[in-house]
Amino acid sequence: MHDQPAIVTNDLTKVYGDTTAVDGLTLSIESGTVYGFLGPNGAGKTTTIRLLTALVAPTSGSGRVAGAPITDRASLIDHIGYLPESPPIREALTAREQLEYHGGLRDMDPAELEARIETLLERFDLAADADDRIVTYSKGMRQKTGLMQAIMHEPDVVFLDEPTSGLDPRAVRTVREAIAELAAGGTTVFLSTHILPVVEDVAETVGILADGQLVAEGPPDDLTNRVETGAESSLEDIFLEVTTDRDGEAGASDSVGGRDERCSPN
Numbered sequence: 001m002h003d004q005p006a007i008v009t010n011d012l013t014k015v016y017g018d019t020t021a022v023d024g025l026t027l028s029i030e031s032g033t034v035y036g037f038l039g040p041n042g043a044g045k046t047t048t049i050r051l052l053t054a055l056v057a058p059t060s061g062s063g064r065v066a067g068a069p070i071t072d073r074a075s076l077i078d079h080i081g082y083l084p085e086s087p088p089i090r091e092a093l094t095a096r097e098q099l100e101y102h103g104g105l106r107d108m109d110p111a112e113l114e115a116r117i118e119t120l121l122e123r124f125d126l127a128a129d130a131d132d133r134i135v136t137y138s139k140g141m142r143q144k145t146g147l148m149q150a151i152m153h154e155p156d157v158v159f160l161d162e163p164t165s166g167l168d169p170r171a172v173r174t175v176r177e178a179i180a181e182l183a184a185g186g187t188t189v190f191l192s193t194h195i196l197p198v199v200e201d202v203a204e205t206v207g208i209l210a211d212g213q214l215v216a217e218g219p220p221d222d223l224t225n226r227v228e229t230g231a232e233s234s235l236e237d238i239f240l241e242v243t244t245d246r247d248g249e250a251g252a253s254d255s256v257g258g259r260d261e262r263c264s265p266n
């Protein structure tokens, strides 16, 4: 696993009618790293994740995740975890029941499953609420339940779409620490978020998408050092610079950040 990139794509493209949601995306993401995936609304981030998790088929191009082709969901499924923006959890269940149900779907050994659930509930501060119905949970508690579900089978690669959305600062910190722990344990984390400080804190590499194209990529420090705005430069500066066109509208990719502008991740 460590000899090959965890995620590789080659010219990956997804077209919906007149919209090219993902446009010739070529990625190579090392195992055991956190990749921060940024982009304005509608840039194609969720579509990219749906391609990489075999939920939609590419129009053209190819990719592999944990060695499995992204067109082969059956091969891919054991290797990946996915926390979508709205986690697929059942309101009528308790968190414990939800996790048991999900582990059952994944054919996890029952004793191993129970131990794993206890560990996760403690880790995410949900042990005291684990036997209450999810319908009574706050947004943050639901988000944490979704995150536990995404990582409970210890996937090689986990895709997190806005994992800190709706969380209070303490819960954000828990999630940030969990992401760092996952990566330290060898899991590759593909993190899509609008919350730049979280990315700056945890990601080894950042990719910025605009109009379906990768317009900047590199370690956060390298990206921010490229912006000549003096001491105030930040990931927010680079984000705004590469996703803003000459008319000052977000989302264009043909001004500052053509593909040639990308930093090398190395």
Ligand SMILES: Nc1ncnc2c1ncn2[C@@H]1O[C@H](COP(=O)(O)OP(=O)(O)OP(=O)(O)O)[C@@H](O)[C@H]1O
Pocket: 016, 019, 020, 021, 039, 040, 041, 042, 043, 044, 045, 046, 047, 048
């Ligand atoms: N199933 C679909 N059918 C048609 N168009 C779609 C579909 N899914 C996404 N799109 C379009 O593809 C483009 C990219 O959408 P996507 O949801 O991937 O962006 P995003 O970067 O995740 O946005 P956000 O940050 O707002 O979640 C948008 O123009 C969207 O309208």
